Amino acid sequence: MLAASASSVLGQASANIAAGRAQPSPLAPSEIVARAPKADWTEIAQSDLLVMDLTPDAKGKPRRVVIQLMPPPFSQGWIGNIRKLAAARWWDGTAINRVQDNYVVQWGDPDADDKAKAKPLPAGLVTVPESEYTVQADHTLSGMGPVVHEPDVRQISGIDRYAPATGFAWGWPLGLERRHGRFSARDLKRDPQSNVSLAWPVHCYGMVGVGRDLSPNTGTGAELYTVIGHAPRHLDRNIALVGRVIEGIEFLSSLPRGHGALGFYDLAQGDERTGIVSIRLASEMPTDKPFPAYEYLSTESQSFAAYADARANRRDDFFIRPAGGADVCNIPVPVRRVK
Amino acid sequence: MLAASASSVLGQASANIAAGRAQPSPLAPSEIVARAPKADWTEIAQSDLLVMDLTPDAKGKPRRVVIQLMPPPFSQGWIGNIRKLAAARWWDGTAINRVQDNYVVQWGDPDADDKAKAKPLPAGLVTVPESEYTVQADHTLSGMGPVVHEPDVRQISGIDRYAPATGFAWGWPLGLERRHGRFSARDLKRDPQSNVSLAWPVHCYGMVGVGRDLSPNTGTGAELYTVIGHAPRHLDRNIALVGRVIEGIEFLSSLPRGHGALGFYDLAQGDERTGIVSIRLASEMPTDKPFPAYEYLSTESQSFAAYADARANRRDDFFIRPAGGADVCNIPVPVRRVK
Numbered sequence: 001m002l003a004a005s006a007s008s009v010l011g012q013a014s015a016n017i018a019a020g021r022a023q024p025s026p027l028a029p030s031e032i033v034a035r036a037p038k039a040d041w042t043e044i045a046q047s048d049l050l051v052m053d054l055t056p057d058a059k060g061k062p063r064r065v066v067i068q069l070m071p072p073p074f075s076q077g078w079i080g081n082i083r084k085l086a087a088a089r090w091w092d093g094t095a096i097n098r099v100q101d102n103y104v105v106q107w108g109d110p111d112a113d114d115k116a117k118a119k120p121l122p123a124g125l126v127t128v129p130e131s132e133y134t135v136q137a138d139h140t141l142s143g144m145g146p147v148v149h150e151p152d153v154r155q156i157s158g159i160d161r162y163a164p165a166t167g168f169a170w171g172w173p174l175g176l177e178r179r180h181g182r183f184s185a186r187d188l189k190r191d192p193q194s195n196v197s198l199a200w201p202v203h204c205y206g207m208v209g210v211g212r213d214l215s216p217n218t219g220t221g222a223e224l225y226t227v228i229g230h231a232p233r234h235l236d237r238n239i240a241l242v243g244r245v246i247e248g249i250e251f252l253s254s255l256p257r258g259h260g261a262l263g264f265y266d267l268a269q270g271d272e273r274t275g276i277v278s279i280r281l282a283s284e285m286p287t288d289k290p291f292p293a294y295e296y297l298s299t300e301s302q303s304f305a306a307y308a309d310a311r312a313n314r315r316d317d318f319f320i321r322p323a324g325g326a327d328v329c330n331i332p333v334p335v336r337r338v339k
Numbered sequence: 340m341l342a343a344s345a346s347s348v349l350g351q352a353s354a355n356i357a358a359g360r361a362q363p364s365p366l367a368p369s370e371i372v373a374r375a376p377k378a379d380w381t382e383i384a385q386s387d388l389l390v391m392d393l394t395p396d397a398k399g400k401p402r403r404v405v406i407q408l409m410p411p412p413f414s415q416g417w418i419g420n421i422r423k424l425a426a427a428r429w430w431d432g433t434a435i436n437r438v439q440d441n442y443v444v445q446w447g448d449p450d451a452d453d454k455a456k457a458k459p460l461p462a463g464l465v466t467v468p469e470s471e472y473t474v475q476a477d478h479t480l481s482g483m484g485p486v487v488h489e490p491d492v493r494q495i496s497g498i499d500r501y502a503p504a505t506g507f508a509w510g511w512p513l514g515l516e517r518r519h520g521r522f523s524a525r526d527l528k529r530d531p532q533s534n535v536s537l538a539w540p541v542h543c544y545g546m547v548g549v550g551r552d553l554s555p556n557t558g559t560g561a562e563l564y565t566v567i568g569h570a571p572r573h574l575d576r577n578i579a580l581v582g583r584v585i586e587g588i589e590f591l592s593s594l595p596r597g598h599g600a601l602g603f604y605d606l607a608q609g610d611e612r613t614g615i616v617s618i619r620l621a622s623e624m625p626t627d628k629p630f631p632a633y634e635y636l637s638t639e640s641q642s643f644a645a646y647a648d649a650r651a652n653r654r655d656d657f658f659i660r661p662a663g664g665a666d667v668c669n670i671p672v673p674v675r676r677v678k
Contacts (some may be wrong), residue, residue, distance in 0.1 A: 058397065101589050102544045102671075130659060161499075161651075161664030205441045205569045206595045230544045230569050230669060234653055234662045250440050250596040257589040312500075314573055320469060320554045323573045325500030327666070330569060332441075 026181045026315035029307050033334045039293040042171065043338060044068055049282035050086060050243065052107075054251055055275040065248040066282075067208055067226075068294070070334070073135045073169055073241045074201055077128030078210050081221035082242060083281065088122035090222065091279040094195040096255060099265025102229030105252040106211055107276060108222050125220050132218075134200040138293065162233040166202065166328035168299035168308075173328045174199045175236055189328035201241040204231050204329035206249050210240040228253040231329040246294055286295070293338040307334070365654035368646050372673045375642035380634040381510065382677060383407055388621035388633065389425060389582065391446075393435070393590055394614040404587040405621075406547055407566075407633070407674070410509055412474045413540055414581045416467030417549050420560035421581060422620065427461035429561065430618040435594060439602025441568030445550055446589040447561050447614060460507040464559050471557075472576045473539040501572040505541065505667035507638035507647075512667045513538045514575055543570050543668035545588050567592040570668040585633055585674040632677040646673065659670040 027035070048071065054063040085091060091108070098106035118252035160166045163175030164244050177198040201207070204227065211223030218240060226245050245252070255274060260266035265273050282291040297304050310316075312326035366374070387410065393402040424430060430447070437445035450456035499505045502514030511618050516537040522528050540546070547565045553560030555580060566582050584591070594613060599605035602610050621630040649655075651665035 099593075103591055162662045204463050214656055232669070234650070234658070234665065234669065236662070237660050238653075238658050253440055254438075254593050254595055256593055311573070317553055319573070319577050321576050323501050325574070326573065327500050330571070330573065 025317055026308065028314075028316040029189070032303060032307045032310055033297060036297055036301070036307075040298055040301035040303040041338075042298045043293055043295045044246075044335075045283075046291060047281055047283040049291070050082065050279060051089075051282050051285065052279045053277040055277055057251075063248065063251040065251055066245045066246050067243045068296075069243040070172060070201060070241065074172070075132065075210075075240050077126050077132055077338055078219070078221040078240045078242050080097070081125045081128075082224075084124055085220075086279050086281050087284065089278065089280075090119070090122055091276050094119070094276045096252070096274040096276065097258075098225075098254045098262065098264045099228075099252075099258050101257045103227070103232060103263065104225040105228055105255060106223065106225040108211065108224065110273060112223060117338055121220060121222060125222075127220075128218050128240070130216060130218055131251075133240060134198045136198060160327065162236055163200075163202070168304070168328075168331075168333065169199070171296045171299050171333050173202050173204055173331070173333070175202050175328075176266070196257040200237055202231070202328060203227055203233050203235045203241065203245075204332065206245045206332075207241050208243040208245060209235070210242055212239060226252055231327075233329075246296075247337075264295070294335055297334040297337050299333060306329075362377050364656055366649065367653075367655040368649040371642060371646045371649055372636060375636055375640070375646075379637050379640035379642040380675075381637045382632055382634045382678075383585075383674075384622075385630060385632070386620055386622040388630070389421065389618060390621050390624065390630070391430075391618045392616040394616055396590075402587065404590055405585050405633070406582045407585045407635075408582040409511060409580065411542060414471065414513070414549075414579050416465050416471055417560040417579045417581050420464045420467075421563075423461055423463055424559075424561055425618050425620050426623065428617065428619075429458070429461055430615050433458070433615045435591070435613040435615065436597075437564070437601065437603045438567075438591075438594045438597050440596045442566070442571060442602065443564040444567050444594060445562065445564040447550065447563065447642040449612060451562060457603065460559060460561060461673070464561075466559075467557050467579070469555060469557055472579060473537045475537060499667065501575055502539075502541070507643070507667075507670075507672065508538070508634045510638050510672050512543055512670070512672070514541050514667075539576055541570070541667060542566055542572050542574045542580065543583075544568070545582060545584045545671075546580050547582040548574070549581060551578060563589055568665075572668075585635075586676075633674055634677050636673040638672060643672075646670075 021243045043225045048069045050069055052065040052067065054065070056062055069082065094108055095105040096105060097110050098104065109119045111119065160175075163177070165176040167174055167176055192318040203209070206227060208224055208226045210219040210221050211225055212219030221242065223242075223299060224242070226249070226328075256272050258265040258272070259269055265271065285291055297307065308326070308331045313322040313324060316324060387408045389406040389408055391404040393404070395401055408421065433447055434449045435444060435446040436449050437443065448458045450458065499514075502516070504515040506513055506515055542548070544566050547563055549560050550559035550562030550564055560579075560581065563581070565588070567588075588662065595603060595611050597604040597611070598608055603611065624630055636646065647665070647670045652661040652663060654661060664665045
């Protein structure tokens with residue numbers, strides 16, 4: 001299947017060969033994405049876009065971060081809370097309180113730990129159980145197409161240190177567990193879906209999760225963080241992931257690092273916190289200026305298969321030795337503004 | 340072996356049990372490091388420290404980045420060049436020209452691509468062949484203690500997407516290849532070293548490498564980069580690694596992102612490049628103010644084994660489900676100033 005998809009997407013390379021060029025240059029992953037047909041892209045609902053406006057930077061430039069919330073069946077309890085917090089304008093006037101290098105940026109109520117000063121939460125937030133960190137495949141993943149989709153079976157069959165298998169579905173990177181025993185290459189080739197019993201989103205760069213206190217606390221969603229370093233996959237299944245930054249991550253990843261414990265800003269060293277002007281769903285923003293539409297490369301598409309294969313086997317001119325594999329966080333799902 | 344080392348290092352937890360506390364809290368990785376005995380630390384030679392001073396930040400604060408160069412047998416050709424470039428003060432007045440989010444920060448001559456304006460390189464730099472991206476284990480790794488050192492054999496035996504096995508030696512994360520066929524758990528348990536035929540440093544967060552043009556160009560060492568995102572392991576064995584940032588990486592990772600191709604700064608949008616005041620070996624800096632000494636946690640020590648095990652199996656209170664594994668880049672080698 002992969003060969004077929006690669007040859008269709010890599011049409012230009014084939015054309016070069018046909019034209020008699022001795023050394024056609026294979027397409028880089030970005031070129032495969034740029035040439036993917038419109039049908040291979042899926043538009044993101046405006047109601048799944050969370051728009052965070054920070055205070056302007058030192059030069060007065062606006063700083064806007066756009067987050068895509070996860071679709072069902074993942075993390076819907078927390079995401080319901082996040083929708084309520086945004087509708088209540090709860091985050092307006094809060095701040096980015098923690099920036100830990102090679103780990104996370106975290107935002108919410110700066111006084112959350114001080115009961116006397118903490119900002120009251122809106123009514124109606126739900127308490128979500130830890131069981132929601134994963135999704136039972138039996139009843140929720142059925143009828144939605146193949147769950148597992150990676151460059152080749154070798155890469156799926158268990159060579160990950162944090163999950164029995166990894167894959168992509170509905171545009172998201174997932175950890176996967178099998179119903180009985182281990183995944184085998186044959187299982188995955190024959191019928192990937194029927195063998196998956198549990199699935200969960202994984203902590204790649206840019207993913208957004210829910211801060212929490214010690215178990216059984218699972219957090220409300222009021223305290224959020226995003227990954228700005230090497231994927232901290234040990235957090236998988238220990239904390240709720242609710243989305244990912246799809247635009248403007250640089251306004252978070254390039255913030256000054258905090259020098260208190262865990263990268264919280266140490267106010268004794270001067271207040272380096274960045275203010276949050278507002279967080280809104282795109283669907284609830286003023287309608288006089290339409291918010292841009294975004295789309296992701298469908299992880300079930302032929303283009304994604306070719307892209308993932310090219311990430312795992314870099315054939316473009318720079319590379320002298322393709323790796324022959326890629327970890328799930330080194331295959332970021334392409335997202336762009338709709339043209 | 341691991342159990343023994345863990346019990347010795349986790350002495351405090353054992354003491355808690357002995358004292359009758361029902362729920363001793365296991366030590367977090369950082370606590371294991373803090374309690375490691377002095378003998379488990381190895382001091383870094385001042386001649387292996389490369390000190391980069393950037394222009395002060397907007398508030399006038401100094402920005403110093405300290406890089407540890409790799410020891411033999413790795414990358415010595417390029418490192419020899421780097422020593423010559425530092426001695427010639429070649430980098431003084433150059434700049435950081437590229438900051439690509441979730442990838443790299445790169446510095447060197449801003450006019451390197453313009454033959455008329457490019458800064459001449461000092462005499463005596465060597466051209467290093469691509470074969471030096473890896474090290475033949477037969478003659479270079481012998482007699483230096485165990486090459487492979489990870490929490491347990493399960494984690495070493497092949498579950499990495501970029502190398503047949505990974506491990507640590509002399510304080511550095513490595514990819515490893517076996518002499519004949521695959522690594523087996525028994526091989527690694529019995530005699531890890533004799534089965535290793537090739538070793539190479541890997542691209543974790545903070546590692547420093549040598550920018551290059553297309554193969555067979557391998558770069559001189561004048562153009563350097565450091566990783567500021569998820570480990571781009573596809574670069575392993577495609578490019579030379581020469582060291583890692585051990586202090587001040589935030590002065591690189593928090594720089595504004597470039598908006599030209601590949602994250603180079605687009606000068607049409609205003610010059611956001613950061614100037615480099617100087618790059619020197621610590622051993623060649625003015626002696627009126629002694630440069631701090633640094634040490635790393637020996638990767639052959641019992642403390643490192645316990646630390647790596649704790650990174651792979653987080654037992655501290657926050658975690659409800661230890662991963663049971665950790666990828667080589669999620670076990671950063673602890674480095675600190677000598678107290």
